[in-house]
Amino acid sequence: MSLDLALYQLRTFREVARLGSFTKAARSLGYAQSSVTSHIRSLESRVGMQLVHRLPHGVRLTHSGKIFQEYAQRIFHVVDEMATALNPSDEAEGRTAVGASALLLESRIGPLIRDCRYRYPRVHVSPRHLSIGRAREAVRDGEVDLALVHGGCVPDEWSAAGITVVELPDLEVVPVGSAALLGSPGLPPAPASPRVLVVDPDCTSHQVLVAALRWEHGVEPEVVEAGSVAGARELARAGHGVAMLPVESVGQTQEPDGLAVLPGLPRLRLPVRALWAGPEFALSAVTAVCRVATQVGRERAVQTA
Template identity: 30%
Template sequence: MELRQLQTFLTIAKQASFTKAAQDLGYAQSTVTSQIQTLEEELGTMLFERLGRQIKLTKDGENLCAYAAQILALANEAKDLVANSTVPKGTLTIGTAESLCTYRLPELFQAFRARCPKVEISLRFDICSDYRTHLRKNTVDIVFFLDVPCEEADLVTHVLFEEPMAVIASPDHPLTRQKRVGPQDIHGQALILTDLGCSYRRVFESILAQAGAKPSSVLGVSSNEVIKRFVGDGWGIGFLPRVTVEQELKNGQLAALVWAGPPFAIKAQLIYHKEKWLSPALRTFIELTLARLGNGISII
């Protein structure tokens, strides 16, 4: 059963004439007759009674009329929907780090909402090591990431900017009085860090390990706010993106140690799977992100 057969059937029923239907549809009358014969053979019934030049719907023909009209209406609706799919809509599921979401992305989200009001944003917070898995399982559309540059063949990575990091302590911590603090100075200190699996915790611990610096203890905390509170109360040394502690540094609640060790080279990145279909909503979001945060580079 083809859509064109149903359209021909409905036109004949409306005009009560094969000849007029052929004229309306721009077909040869033989084509109209052939389509109806094929449809009747497929359905195993007669759709029209033919009495000389008079035609009339059979009972089966009357029953088919309602369904044919609904089928064609749905087909047209689907066609219109697909034809208008360039209008961004739907839901974007975005994985992101807490610090990026809180301090770097609000204006971007606001701009995107203004441009694409029909798109719903769903944010997902998880540990950094899980985001690649989510991309590969297609449980998130895109990820904002803090790490050394990601170079994996199945992922598309846009490096947006370098994220300055801060080694922090309470203002009265002895290391705040040193002009320079290197990895060896962290040896024997208590650390208050993000959870295992966090990319920048991994970078910091790797630098310490390469220098042979062993902390006395490490407390993993999932909340930046809790880390700042514990560090400020003198529980140990912390390591966070500097943007997350700027206010506390200004207020004297925390102190940034003068880091003299290897650079951290933590980059804010936008990552998605190379086989991910870039819907209009997703493409618009990526292009807006790159324009605002990525020096105007564009999608290849």
């Protein structure tokens, strides 16, 4: 059997298989959903068998689809090798989907994108929010090429699962709240049960803050999810709670508009790690982005020292 397959069709199939949805694949690739549907139908027609099961909410690969996926991945590895061989300057290039935990998305992704554009003009960073608890799964399933996470994790367990783990510069987080709290003797001020504003439920920093309020200040705080760093910052500024936020995104002194770093509560340095699916699958673009992420972390640490 001779197959005449187009790379753009294989790329569409790869995204459908990775995301489990025609709609998500179309959004990821920048296609109309009808184009994605057409590409898959054309592939199925050319191979003479069904590759995906159409379900009420998404799609699932058939047995033939799983075999096809394995060979499609091999084809793209060969294409990547060819692109490297044809690039005599060995300049990193390609699009890298970078998933980042909420605090890193706020504090480091902007400088990462800026520096990548300057140092590696042919590398394009596509940022995505990624919860810490889903990092390994997202990397393993190809949802992201590189994951940047902070806080507690078990690198040895991730490495055993085929995930490459690289240590990056730490992230310092500080307790912030309304500057009006600074005028009160001791912490916490009114109300008697302050709120702890949580950005990422998987981050341990809010647990340390809760423990400090409980054991050192004798109150039982209410834990409230703020949804984002911006949401936590605004709620804290308005006096609705205390949040642990990156020092590089809030500064270390009282702001004119009412947000302050609060004394008497813990400051933490959280480990930051980059993850990707093994060195044999790491494209030059991924390793380039990881290098820039390391440099950005060092620069931000110097700026806030």
